[in-house]
Amino acid sequence: MSKRDLLVEVGLEEMPARFVAQTAAQFKEKVEKWLAAERIPFDQITALETPRRFAVLINGLAEKQPDRNEEAKGPARKIAQDEAGNWSKAALGFARSNHVDADQLYFKEVNGIEYVHARKSEAGKATTDLLPQLGDVITSMNFPKNMRWGARDLKYVRPIRWLVALFGEELISLEVAGVQSGRISRGHRFLGMEVEISHPGEYVSKLAEQHVLVNPEERRAIIVEQIKRMEQENGWNIPMDEGLLDEVVHLVEYPTALYGTFEEEFLTIPREVLVTSMREHQRYFPVENASGQLLNHFVTVRNGDSRALENVAKGNEKVLRARLSDARFFYVEDQKLTIESCLKRLETIVFHEELGTIGDKVRRVRKTAEQIGAKLGISQEEAKQVDRIAEISKFDLVTNMVGEFPELQGIMGEDYARKAGENELVASGVFDHYLPRFAGDKMPLSAQGAIVSMADKLDTIIGCFSIGIVPTGSQDPYGLRRMAAAIVSILVERDWQLSLEQLWDAALETYAAQGVTKRSADEVKKDLVDFFALRLKNVLQDNHVRYDVIDAVLSADLTLVPEVLAKAKALMTAVQDEEFKLIVEQFNRVNNLAQKAEADHVDEALFAEEVERALYQAYLSVSQEVNGLADQEKVLHTLSTLREPIKAFFDQVMVMAEDQAVRANRLGLLLRLSRLIFGYADFAKVVFA
16 A cells, blocks of 8 residues: 655644643644544654644555445344345345445344344545545644634634645645645744745754754753753753753753853852742753752753854843842841731631631641641640641741742741741741642651641641532642642551541531531531542552452541551452462352341350351451451451351351341341451452452
């Protein structure tokens, strides 16, 4: 089959850097789906992009669809023909729908029944006849934010300025938003010119001649190589934040790295302020010495070549100097504030219109943290530290620095608290209470900070759930899933034997006292069980726990998080043992019959067989032993010892005895056993090969 390469490029005004990669990936995915739907084979598809374009380059695209020869199955013979052997309406309709004559129908046996069949053939269409449909693919794109331009109805990420569509050397006619496809692409806005593309194979090289590198990985490699060279030449260390690097890659079409300098006096500002100012406002990389100390230099990436780099550096230095001057002013002014004056201002800042002010939130967090600390049995001194951390945890929200750089909340709070003479543990706790902020983030250093962290996150989650704000689908504007995952992570990391229900009750109690909730505590907790179960499932998946084992442990009591994880690990070990399958079989037999019990009452006087008494004594012994065990492997091992008495019981006893009292007694015993065993995990969900 003959093949050609295909190029489709959509040129537009500069897209925001955060949209570029996802736009190119979406276009590639949509084109792939279209090719699959149209049955057009190809060898390889590549997404290419810069801030001013997204494109796909497809190698080895077939020049036509393959011919289609298919066999269609219709109704059974008894429906397809009448008693005289004439075709029924059902058969004739089947023929019409498959575009064949009735005399082309035939019967074929399937699973012992004859069905009418038809063989249909369809010649493949030429790819050139189908490619104009790609205009619809382009307009079907969706973006986080759209805009309209001129009198057009099309909403798009940015106005479309040019289109290129070539199948080999053949121009494909596309029209989108009044723009007609052609062979002309555009080079760098300042360094390049328009360029004519004769065929897809020269697209990358011809644009490179016009100072446009359409492969983002090539731009990334160039930026990294240039920065590494700077490190070697100057003896620097230039930490490359991956998020910032991604953004810079998608800000430029032709990258050239350069460095600049700022006054050493600015180094008196906290490192986090300097780095944040450089990164968030200017997209600069900080520079360190070999010891990791911040230096008065920065690295930026120019969208252009190496000409007049000194002038570019001076311009960037001037802009950064103004930014750092503002930051220094804010920092100095903030030193004039007292923590108490900041706390008073929190009373005027709304946390949520239905949940009160930040001041209200702080008071709730203090109460919740107090209850959590009491349940953990912390000392009186530790309780005072927890309360002080909670009390001042949000004071930096009203500072100039956090107002300018919201991402510095907690960081500035720790710095300002330390300068105000707060206890070191309390000061660090102000930052700790925001941790962990995302998956893989560091955890609170102190137990006190961890307690306030949980109390703060619980307050937001419970507050939202209490007024009906429950995340659905991908919608989670308050980041409640992230907060719940953070609580789970803290409980696992600290191995705190606190149940989730205890935590929920602590927060619910504080909200009940404030009287702002719309839903009952029982309604809220019902939603919380499902909500936290999904967070626990993620933790178990991260620990490489099998899906069936996850289902098994989450079907039991899931509120004691470290215990759930320990049970899952114990089960993962146990399922590797062939003998464990036999144990689970006995457990499931118990559970299946236990469903027939109306009560768990057991009367030893009604035992008719010795094996009944032996099973009951084994139940009492195991129940007492596991009650004092924290090691979940030992608990599972102890439960496994019930296998033999259970097997003997089923071998020698008819559970469903004719005597109603004896039957009820035996079912009651099995119900007790089932509650004991399946309180550990739902063993019926464990899958064995």
